[in-house]
Amino acid sequence: MDEHSRTHSRWPPLLLLGLLLVAAGLALAIGGGKLLSVGGSAYYLITGIGVIASGVLLAMRRGAALWLYALILFATLVWALWEVGLDWWQLVPRVAILCLIGIILLLPWWRKPLHSRGGSLALAGSIVAAILVAIASQLSDPDRIEGTISNPNEAASTVNPAQVAGDDWPAYGGTNAGTHYSSLEQITPDNIGELEEVWRIQTGDVAGPSAPPEITNQNTPLKVNDSLYICTSHSRAMALSPETGETLWEFDPEVSTQGAEDFSLWAHMTCRGLAYYDAANYAAGSDTSEAADGSETGNNSAATSDTALSFDIFDNSDIFSLDLSFLSLMFGAEGAGNAQPMLSETDVMCPRRLYLPTADARLIALNADTGERCANFGENGEVDLTNNIGDFDPGGYYSTSPATVTENLVILGGHVTDNSSTDEPSGVIRAFDVHTGELVWNWDSGNPDDTEPLAEGETYTRNSPNVWAPISVDEELGMVYLPMGNATPDQYGANRSENDETYSAGLVALNLEDGQVEWVYQFVHHDLWDMDTPAQPVLIDLATNEGTQPAVVQPTKQGSLYVLNRETGEPIVPIEEVPAPQGAVEGDWTAETQPRSALNLLPPPLTERDMWGASPFDQMLCRIQFNSLRYEGQYTPPSLEGSIVYPGNVGVMNWGGVAVDPERQALFTGAKYLAFVSKLVPREEVEEGQGSASEQGLQPNAGAPYAVELGPLLSVLGLPCQAPSWGDVAGIDLQNAEVVWKHRNGTTRDSMPFDLPIGLNVGVPALGGPITTAGGVSFLSGTLDQYLRGYDITTGEELYKARLPAGGQATPMTYTGEDGRQYVVVTAGGHGTFGTKMGDYVIGYALPE
Structure with missing residues (x-):
């Protein structure tokens, strides 16, 4: 050759x-x-x-x-x-x-x-x-924990009706206890597979080209009597038929851009929910609470009468219905023993009302029956939440979470823009008169002892720690529970005040009547990782070896579930102070120890071996990245070279919180595991005005010596650098403080390149909370793949999966319709920075008739 x-x-x-x-x-x-x-x-x-x-x-x-x-x-x-x-x-x-x-x-x-x-x-x-x-x-999964949560038995503690939703779902967390639990039991593990979509609506509120980067539709509807109440991203309120989804009324507050050209530079725009109030629930001698058998509880639904009469009152062009049952509350029922207190004028004209927090910082009271403003609340039905707040950038202050309503008060905190500057609005929590909108008390963590309303022209403490998550209330104990955020910026704390250090990243209990501090428990000392307390505290009467204790369970971003006596603030489940990495940047400092609950969903510390990829090439690059960054375990301080924050600041648990079954004394939750990178940038290297509109990328931290670059630890392919699972569901026995089962949750169905419909069961992150029911089933919809899922709470087995038309980054809810069917409703609206498909859907499911 x-x-x-x-x-x-x-x-x-x-x-x-x-x-x-x-x-x-x-x-x-x-x-x-x-x-x-x-x-x-x-x-x-x-x-x-x-x-x-x-x-x-x-x-x-x-x-x-x-x-x-x-x-x-x-x-x-x-x-x-x-x-x-x-x-x-x-x-x-x-x-x-x-x-x-x-x-x-x-x-x-x-x-x-x-x-x-x-x-x-x-x-x-x-x-x-x-x-x-x-x-x-394939025969085993090292991430999986197998076990069975016991079903309730006769020896179980008596359930407090104030902690249970029934036929209605009248508060964001089901009740002001935030349990996300319903006593309904029509849907069970045996029949959940038969659930079918029975109605679907589109609100018409969709993200446009001028929307903020983190526009979201995270609404959890309320259901009371014959109406389902929702709010949308642009703070519109709607009432729907619970059985059909038909629109009954709409209200548009016409949100202002607050002087900006449009909404594109706002950090957030969302409405997680409305708050509901019914004067009849607090009438003397009335008792609408019942045991956990599927009926109404306490301040959780309106007292109605099948024989109540109604007529139309004409006020100019507005028509609304007045239930004559309230006349007996005004003038007294027959018999001296049934005498009732006279209702205020506002209760007569607006006996059932909704409170809508808007993205331009207003609190609006609406007639729940008609959608009209309750004119005697504040000025023409609204309170200006910017009063005494001072200057802020457009979109830089408002309440993303619903208010919490009691007999006399409507209580709420507010969102402030993270890492924008050291001169952001106060994190003040305010309590307004539920009838008139008059400010009753305010608790400003920068001035914690003076809760008297500020005079006109005065300003709350700038940059004080805020509360952006839902607030819980125990009206019997007369206490309010505040999940506290941080003084911004999150990654540099040298200039924080003594009050900032005391009240940040913990749980504060206030006296309901006057807003004075009852106790405080801090979960992160001198927080440099954005580990603000993200979720509604859950109130449960917990059976322990010392007897039944009034407990509060607080989910956290860092993975610990803190269980405290809600009356005293003392730990029920042990909390240990563990040594923390040291060595902050010049001028700052770190706490020597950090709290850790014995009950937690903490992942093991990362190692180079945990770095992952789709191939050996991107995995190798992730290993290089890992070894080039600073990481000494949880609470590694931010640094100039970049530090790994794990769990990341999106949290193991976030605003969706947890669901607690008070009968089983069990907790159901999703858990996220994503590492983030926090890199400090010296001020001289940051150009004036430079920064991202979202909470990722370069954060300016104006007024601090460092800006910060934030983002997830990703490979060159855009995949997380650490190995899956990135998202689990877990079931916890609260009596024994034990994680009984834990499974991967969610697939790559909506995350594959070229939109390939391949659903690999890796376990993906979820934003949005769970609910659970007496029927033994739990629901969660917040995963990156577009599904509503149903689980057996005793084992965690996935029993049901329904495809959603958009991202389901919201918390579902459940109720009984007038037709006697149990419904499950979820919002499918997507999430801007989470990267899920945007939409404007609200969808109802039920068993076949």
């Missing part, structure tokens, strides 16, 4: 494949050298050199190429098992591509020219070994 023929015979396919192997080996060797230089594994450098040699041998048509590649694959398999064991998702990037290349090498048109039967058998043996390991890894 002449030289031309010999050269041609070495060309495709062997030469081409050999060159590809050389290129891949070079990438591994170069990256592996970099990884080794930052203290990482030598595997990638060694393997890269081996793959280069194998590629050269293959191009030369040497049978030794198969022997060498078989050795590389087998050694990789051994190394992978040593690093991660039989963890399928951890094995994939280490072994899968090398195994696939090995299979290609065994195909006849590549194998035969090499004339190496022994090498082929060796490579086949390595591939078979890899396949056997893959099969074995």
Whole structure:
């Protein structure tokens, strides 16, 4: 054969494949050298050199190429098992591509020219070994915890009706206790699979081109009597038929841009819910509370009469219905023993009302029957929440969460823009008269002892820690529970006041009557990681070895579930102070220890081995990134080189909170596991006006010596750098403070490249809260994939899954319709920065008639 023929015979396919192997080996060797230089594994450098040699041998048509590649694959398999064991998702990037290349090498048109039967058998043996390991890894899931939560029994403690929603769902968390629990039991593990969509509406409130980056539709509807109440991203309120979704009325507050050209530079725009008040629930001698048997509870639904008369009152062009049952409350029922107090004029004209927090910082009272303003509340039905607040950027102050309503008060806090400056609005919590809108008391953590309303022209303490999550109330104890945020900026705290240090990132209990502090418990000392308390405190009467205790359960971003006596603030479940990493930037400091509850969903600390990818190449880059950043475990201080925050500031738990079954004494929750990076940027390196409108990217921190770059720890492919699971569901026995079961939750169905409809069960993050019911089922809809899911609360088994038309980053709710059917309703509106599909849907599900 002449030289031309010999050269041609070495060309495709062997030469081409050999060159590809050389290129891949070079990438591994170069990256592996970099990884080794930052203290990482030598595997990638060694393997890269081996793959280069194998590629050269293959191009030369040497049978030794198969022997060498078989050795590389087998050694990789051994190394992978040593690093991660039989963890399928951890094995994939280490072994899968090398195994696939090995299979290609065994195909006849590549194998035969090499004339190496022994090498082929060796490579086949390595591939078979890899396949056997893959099969074995499918038999178990190291992330999974199996167990069964006990069903309620006769020995179970008596359930407090104030902690249970029944036929109605009259508060964001079901009740002011925030349990997210319903006594309904029509839907059970046996029939949940028969649930079907029975109605669907679109509100018409959709994100436009001038929307904020984090526009969201996170509404949890309320249901009282014959109406379902919702609010939308732009603070519109609507009443719907609970059985059909038909619109009964709409109210548009016409949100102002507050002087800006549009909404595009606002950080947030959302409405998580409305608050409901019914004067009849507090009439003397009335008792609408019942046991947890599917009926109304306490201040949770209106007292109605089947024989009540009504007539229309004409006031100019407005028509509304007045229920004559309230006349007996005004003038007294027959018999001295049934005498009732006279209702105020506002209660007569607006006996059932909704409180709507708007994105331009107003609190509006609406007649729940008609959607008209309750004119005697504040000025023409609204209170200006910017009073005494001072200056702020458009969209920089308002309440994203619904107010909490008691017999006499409507209480709410407010959102402030994180990491914009050191001169943001106060985090004051205010209590307004439920009838008139007059300010009754205010609690400003910057001035905690003076709760008397400020005079006109005075300003609450600038930059004091705020409360942006829903607030809980125990009216029997006369206490208000505040999940506290931080003084901004989050990552630099040298200039925080003594009050900031005392009240940040904890739980504060106030006296309901006057707003004075009863007790405080802090969950993060000198918080530098945005670990503000994100969720509504849950009030439950908990059976313990010392008897039944009035408890409050507080979910946190850092993964601990703190269980305290809600009367005294003393821990019921032990809390330990654990040593924390030290070494803040110049001028700042770190706490020597940080609290950790014995009941927690904390992940293990990250290691280089936990870095992940779709292939060995992006995994290697993640390992380089990990070793180049500062990380000494949870609470690693922010740094100039960049520090890993894990769990990240999106939290293990966030605003959706948890659901607590007071009968089973069990807790159901989702859990997220995403690492973030916090990198401080010296002030002189930041141009004036530079910064992101969202809470990721460069945050200006004007007034502080450092800006900060924030974002998730991602690979070059946009995948999380740490291995899945990134999202679980968990069931917890509160009596024993034990995580009974934990499973991966959610798939890649809506996160694949090119919108490929492939649902890999990796476990994905969820934003939005769960609910649970006496029927033994729980619901959650907030995952990255667009599904409403139903679970058996005792085992965590997924029993139901319904496809949603958009992201379900909201908390579902449940109620009984007038037709006697139990409904489950969820908002599917998407989330801007979470990256889910946007929409304007509200969807109802029920069992077949």
